[in-house]
Amino acid sequence: MLNKYPMWKYLLLSFVVLISLLYAAPNLYGEDPAIQISATRGANVKLVTLEKVEALLIQANITPKSTVLENGQILIRLTSSEDQLIAREIIDEQLGDGFVNALNFAPATPAWLAAIGGTPLKLGLDLRGGVHFLMEVDMDEAVAKAQEQMVQDFRSELREQKIRFRGIRKANTETGVILRFKDEVILDEAIAHLKPINPGLQFVDSETNNEFVLTISMTDEKIKAIKEDALQQNLSILRNRVNELGVAEPLVQRQGSDRIVVELPGVQDTARAKEILGATATLEFHPVDSVTDINDALAGRLPSSSIIYRERNGRPVVVKKKIILTGNHIVDAQSSMDEFGRPQVSISLDAKGGSKMSRFTKNNIGKPMATLFIEYLPTGKKKANGKAEIAKREEIANVATIQAQLGRSFRITGLDNAAEAHNLALLLRAGALIAPIQIIEERTIGPSLGKQNIDNGIKAMTYGMLAVVLFMFIYYRKFGAVANIALLLNIVMIIGFMSMIPGATLTLPGIAGIVLTVGMAVDANVLIFERIREELRAGKSIQRAINEGYANAFSTIADANITTLITAIILFAVGTGPIKGFAVTLMIGIATSMFTSIFGTRAIVNALWGGRNDIKKLSI
Known part of the structure; x- marks a missing residue:
C-alpha cells in the first residue's frame, strides 16, 4: 500500500528522537560557577583540606551548592559568579601556595543523566570564556640538543668499536660535529662504521696540521625532521600536562612550523593557566667524574669530556658530558x-x-651518578631573528652512589622538601619537553563576553527559526506544520549528537552552521512539497502525488547535500579553530537534516494521510 511505513520504521524514528532528546537534555540544566582545587608543589588534597575549605566558606557566609573530593581534587559548586570570586580569594589566602585554585564551570546535570553519559554541549572559548595562549617552540635549542646528542653517540660508538680518536667537539655551525684522528686509516675505519648507521648526515673528511679531520653535519632534511619531531612531541607533552592537572576540554594544536595554540575554556585565571603550562623542567643522568680534582677543574684544567655543574647550595660537581639517560x-x-x-x-x-x-649501572656499581635538573626560563628578551629568548638553568639535584644494577624502576633522593619532589614528579610524569617553549601571546575571554556571544547566537537562530516557521505554516499550511516539527527535531538532534560526540565543541561559527542547517532543512521540504503540488496539478491521485513527490525530490536533495558535505569535509581537513567548529556543526547538521526532512516528515505524513482514500484535498 502506498505511503504506509512498517512499524519498525516508526520505532526506529521514535528511538532516534528519544536518544536525541535524552542527550540534549543536559543542556537545559546549565552549569554552576565552580572552584577546582588541586595540589601543586608537594601539597596533598585530603579530607582535612576539604573540611578547612568548608569552614572558610561558612565564615564568609557563602553557601555552596556542593563540595566534593574526588580523584585528589576538590570541586566546589557555587550559586553565583560573585560568590565564586569571593570564595577563590579567601581560599587563595588561607590555603597558601600549595594549591592551584582554578575558576571553572561544572555541569549541573542530574546524577541519573550523568550516569548514562549525558553531558552538556562543550562550548568553545568564544562562548564559554577562558584563556588562550600562543606558544613558541625554541627550534634552535632542539637542533642544539640533537647536536649534543650526536657528540655523545659518536663518542660511545667509537669507544665501543675501539676506534681511537684524538678529540670530538661540536662544530661552530651548530648542526655538526668535528672528530680528529691521527691517521687516515683510522679515519676511514670511523667513516665505514658511522655512515651506515647515521642516515641524514653528511660526512666530509680533510687534513689539517698533520691531523685527519672528519666533519659530520646534518642535512636540511634531517634538521627539518628534528624540528617537526620537537613540535609534535611538545604537542603531545602539553596535552598530557593539561590533562594531568584536570583542565576540562582543552584545545592544544599546532600553528605553523614552530608554534602551538593552547585554549583552556572555562579557566578564568591567566596566572593559574601559566602555572599549568609554563614549567619546562626535565632530568638528565650523568656519570660523576671522580678522577678530576675539583680545584683543578675550577682553575680551568678540565678534560674535554667533563663539565662543571653546581648543586643548589652552590657546591661544584664535575660530571662527564656523557648522558646516561x-x-x-x-x-x-x-x-x-x-x-x-x-x-x-x-x-x-x-x-x-x-x-x-x-x-x-651494571658496569658502574660503587661509582657516583649525578641527576641534573634542567629548567628553561623566559628572559623577556628577543633574539636577532625576533624569536623569544629563553635562559637555560642547570643544577645538580643529587649525587648518589650506584649500589646495585638498576632496571626500569628506581628512585631519586636528596631533594629539599616534599613540595619539590611533588612538583618534579608532576613534570616528569607529564613529560619532558623536547625543546623549550615560551608564551608569546596570551588572551583572556571573560565569561560575560562568552555569555553575550551565546545570547546573540541564540537570538539570531530564534529570529531565523520564527521567520521560517511562519513562512512554512502560512504557505504550506498543515504540511508546513509537519516541516516545522521536523525542523525542531533537527535542532534537538544536532545538539544531542554534538553532546554525545567526544571532542565536539560548539563555537560561535558553529552556531552559524546550525542557522545554515535550518535553512537547508527547510529547503529540502520546500522541494518535496512543490513536487507534490506539481503531481497534484498533473491530475494524479493524492496518495500517488505524495509518493512520487518524495521519491522524485530525493535525488535533488541528495545532490545538494552531498556537495555541501564535501565542502564541509574540506573545511574540516584544512581549517583550524573556528573553521573546524563550523565544519563539524555543518556536517552533523547535514546528516540530521537529511534524516528529518526525508525520513522524519515522511513518517508523519504517512501516519496522518497515508493509505487513506477518503481524502479529497491536501492542505499543502
Whole structure:
C-alpha cells in the first residue's frame, strides 16, 4: 500500500528522537560557577583540606551548592559568579601556595543523566570564556640538543668499536660535529662504521696540521625532521600536562612550523593557566667524574669530556658530558617519603630507557651518578631573528652512589622538601619537553563576553527559526506544520549528537552552521512539497502525488547535500579553530537534516494521510 511505513520504521524514528532528546537534555540544566582545587608543589588534597575549605566558606557566609573530593581534587559548586570570586580569594589566602585554585564551570546535570553519559554541549572559548595562549617552540635549542646528542653517540660508538680518536667537539655551525684522528686509516675505519648507521648526515673528511679531520653535519632534511619531531612531541607533552592537572576540554594544536595554540575554556585565571603550562623542567643522568680534582677543574684544567655543574647550595660537581639517560624515557613518576622520612621521587622508565640504565649501572656499581635538573626560563628578551629568548638553568639535584644494577624502576633522593619532589614528579610524569617553549601571546575571554556571544547566537537562530516557521505554516499550511516539527527535531538532534560526540565543541561559527542547517532543512521540504503540488496539478491521485513527490525530490536533495558535505569535509581537513567548529556543526547538521526532512516528515505524513482514500484535498 502506498505511503504506509512498517512499524519498525516508526520505532526506529521514535528511538532516534528519544536518544536525541535524552542527550540534549543536559543542556537545559546549565552549569554552576565552580572552584577546582588541586595540589601543586608537594601539597596533598585530603579530607582535612576539604573540611578547612568548608569552614572558610561558612565564615564568609557563602553557601555552596556542593563540595566534593574526588580523584585528589576538590570541586566546589557555587550559586553565583560573585560568590565564586569571593570564595577563590579567601581560599587563595588561607590555603597558601600549595594549591592551584582554578575558576571553572561544572555541569549541573542530574546524577541519573550523568550516569548514562549525558553531558552538556562543550562550548568553545568564544562562548564559554577562558584563556588562550600562543606558544613558541625554541627550534634552535632542539637542533642544539640533537647536536649534543650526536657528540655523545659518536663518542660511545667509537669507544665501543675501539676506534681511537684524538678529540670530538661540536662544530661552530651548530648542526655538526668535528672528530680528529691521527691517521687516515683510522679515519676511514670511523667513516665505514658511522655512515651506515647515521642516515641524514653528511660526512666530509680533510687534513689539517698533520691531523685527519672528519666533519659530520646534518642535512636540511634531517634538521627539518628534528624540528617537526620537537613540535609534535611538545604537542603531545602539553596535552598530557593539561590533562594531568584536570583542565576540562582543552584545545592544544599546532600553528605553523614552530608554534602551538593552547585554549583552556572555562579557566578564568591567566596566572593559574601559566602555572599549568609554563614549567619546562626535565632530568638528565650523568656519570660523576671522580678522577678530576675539583680545584683543578675550577682553575680551568678540565678534560674535554667533563663539565662543571653546581648543586643548589652552590657546591661544584664535575660530571662527564656523557648522558646516561634523559627524561624522554620516563613513563611514570610519583613523589613519596623514603624509610627515613625524606622526600623522594620514584621513577619508571620505558623499555629502551630501562635497558640503558641497566647496562650503565651494571658496569658502574660503587661509582657516583649525578641527576641534573634542567629548567628553561623566559628572559623577556628577543633574539636577532625576533624569536623569544629563553635562559637555560642547570643544577645538580643529587649525587648518589650506584649500589646495585638498576632496571626500569628506581628512585631519586636528596631533594629539599616534599613540595619539590611533588612538583618534579608532576613534570616528569607529564613529560619532558623536547625543546623549550615560551608564551608569546596570551588572551583572556571573560565569561560575560562568552555569555553575550551565546545570547546573540541564540537570538539570531530564534529570529531565523520564527521567520521560517511562519513562512512554512502560512504557505504550506498543515504540511508546513509537519516541516516545522521536523525542523525542531533537527535542532534537538544536532545538539544531542554534538553532546554525545567526544571532542565536539560548539563555537560561535558553529552556531552559524546550525542557522545554515535550518535553512537547508527547510529547503529540502520546500522541494518535496512543490513536487507534490506539481503531481497534484498533473491530475494524479493524492496518495500517488505524495509518493512520487518524495521519491522524485530525493535525488535533488541528495545532490545538494552531498556537495555541501564535501565542502564541509574540506573545511574540516584544512581549517583550524573556528573553521573546524563550523565544519563539524555543518556536517552533523547535514546528516540530521537529511534524516528529518526525508525520513522524519515522511513518517508523519504517512501516519496522518497515508493509505487513506477518503481524502479529497491536501492542505499543502
